[in-house]
Amino acid sequence: MADEMILTRPDDWHLHLRDGAMLAVTVPCSARSFGRAIIMPNLNPPITTVQQALAYRARILRHVPAQSAFEPLMTLYLTEATSGREIERAGAASAIAAVKLYPANATTHSEAGVSDWRRCDEALACMQEQGLPLLIHGEAITPGIDIFDREAVFLERELEPLIQRFPQLKVVLEHVTTAAAVEFVRQAPPRLAATITAHHLLLNRNDLLLGGLRPHHYCLPILKRERDRQALLAAASSGSPKYFLGTDSAPHARSSKESACGCAGIYTAPAALELYAEAFEQAGSLNRLEGFASHFGADFYALPRNTTAVRLRRESWSLPASYRYGRGAIVPLRAASPLQWRLIT
Numbered sequence: 578m579a580d581e582m583i584l585t586r587p588d589d590w591h592l593h594l595r596d597g598a599m600l601a602v603t604v605p606c607s608a609r610s611f612g613r614a615i616i617m618p619n620l621n622p623p624i625t626t627v628q629q630a631l632a633y634r635a636r637i638l639r640h641v642p643a644q645s646a647f648e649p650l651m652t653l654y655l656t657e658a659t660s661g662r663e664i665e666r667a668g669a670a671s672a673i674a675a676v677k678l679y680p681a682n683a684t685t686h687s688e689a690g691v692s693d694w695r696r697c698d699e700a701l702a703c704m705q706e707q708g709l710p711l712l713i714h715g716e717a718i719t720p721g722i723d724i725f726d727r728e729a730v731f732l733e734r735e736l737e738p739l740i741q742r743f744p745q746l747k748v749v750l751e752h753v754t755t756a757a758a759v760e761f762v763r764q765a766p767p768r769l770a771a772t773i774t775a776h777h778l779l780l781n782r783n784d785l786l787l788g789g790l791r792p793h794h795y796c797l798p799i800l801k802r803e804r805d806r807q808a809l810l811a812a813a814s815s816g817s818p819k820y821f822l823g824t825d826s827a828p829h830a831r832s833s834k835e836s837a838c839g840c841a842g843i844y845t846a847p848a849a850l851e852l853y854a855e856a857f858e859q860a861g862s863l864n865r866l867e868g869f870a871s872h873f874g875a876d877f878y879a880l881p882r883n884t885t886a887v888r889l890r891r892e893s894w895s896l897p898a899s900y901r902y903g904r905g906a907i908v909p910l911r912a913a914s915p916l917q918w919r920l921i922t
C-alpha cells in the first residue's frame with residue numbers, strides 16, 4: 578500500500594466555523610487542508626440575508642492565514658419568511674453558493690428553521706430558477722419519531738415530494754447516515770447528491786454509547802448502526818459522483834459538550850482529510866479518495882476543480898488535547914491519540 582499520496586486540494590462542502598473568537602481557531606484549521614468550504618449559516622441569530630452573509634464572510638477572511646487561498650462559500654439560512662427577492666439577490670452574489678434548510682428545532686440553532694415547507698414555495702421556485710442548490714438537514718421533526726429513524730422517515734415524507742414538486746432544483750442531502758439514505762440518493766436523478774462526514778464513516782452508535790456516554794461523539798444526525806456505516810463507506814468509496822466530502826465539522830465549547838444536556842457536533846476539521854484517508858483505507862479504496870474529496874463536489878456545484886495539490890503521508894502523529902479560544906476550549910475528534918495519515922504542508 579502506498580505510503581504517500583498527492584491529491585488535488587480538497588474542498589469541504591459542509592462546514593461550521595462559528596463566529597467571534599472561535600474563528601481564530603476554526604479558520605486556520607480548515608484552511609490548512611481545504612481550498613474552499615461551504616459555510617453553514619446556523620449562527621445565533623442565523624444568517625438569513627445576503628448582507629449578513631457578506632459581513633460574516635469578511636469576518637472569516639480576516640482569519641485566513643497569509644499564505645492560504647482558502648475561500649469561504651457562503652450560504653443563506655432558509656426561513657418561512659425568506660422572500661424570492663432575497664433569493665434573487667443571493668443568486669446574483671458570487672460569494673453565495675447555496676441555501677440551507679433546517680427543519681425547525683432539528684439541531685443546533687435551528688429554531689428559525691422550517692416547519693411547513695409549503696411556506697417556502699416562493700423561495701424554492703426562485704432557487705430552482707437561479708440554479709442555487711438547496712442543502713438539506715434531512716431529519717423528520719414530527720414529535721414521537723425515534724431519533725434513530727428521523728432520517729429514513731424524512732426521505733419518504735419530505736424529500737421525495739420535494740424533489741417531485743421542484744423538478745429542476747439542485748439538492749444536497751447533507752451528512753447522510755443510513756443505508757436507506759445512500760440507496761435513496763443512488764436511485765434519484767443526478768441533481769440530488771449527498772455529503773458524507775468523516776465521523777459517520779469511522780464511528781457507529783457503539784462508539785457513542787458503549788462503555789460510557791461519549792459526549793464528543795454526539796452529533797446529529799446521530800451515529801447509526803455498523804451496517805449503516807458500512808453502507809456509507811461503500812457509497813463514499815464507490816466512485817459515484819453523487820457522494821462527496823462534507824465534514825460537518827461542528828465545534829462547541831468543551832463545557833457545552835461535557836454537560837448534562839450536551840450540544841450536538843463533532844470537531845473534525847483539524848485532521849479531516851487524514852480521517853477520511855483512514856476510512857477509505859479501511860474500505861480498501863484509497864485510490865477513490867481524490868474523486869470524493871477533490872472532484873465530485875466542485876463538479877456538482879459547477880465550480881472549477883482546485884489546481885493546487887496536497888500531500889498525504891502515512892505517519893503516526895497526534896492532535897493536541899484541545900484548542901484554546903477566548904475563554905474556552907474545543908476538543909477535536911481523536912484528541913491526543915494517534916492518527917495514521919498526515920497532511921504535509
Ligand code: DOR
Pocket residue numbers: 593619684685714795796797798825827828841842843
Ligand atoms: O452535529 C451537528 N452539529 N449536527 C448539526 O446538524 C448541526 C451541527 C452544529 O451546528 O453544531
Ligand code: ZN
Pocket residue numbers: 591593617825827
Ligand atoms: Zn452541519
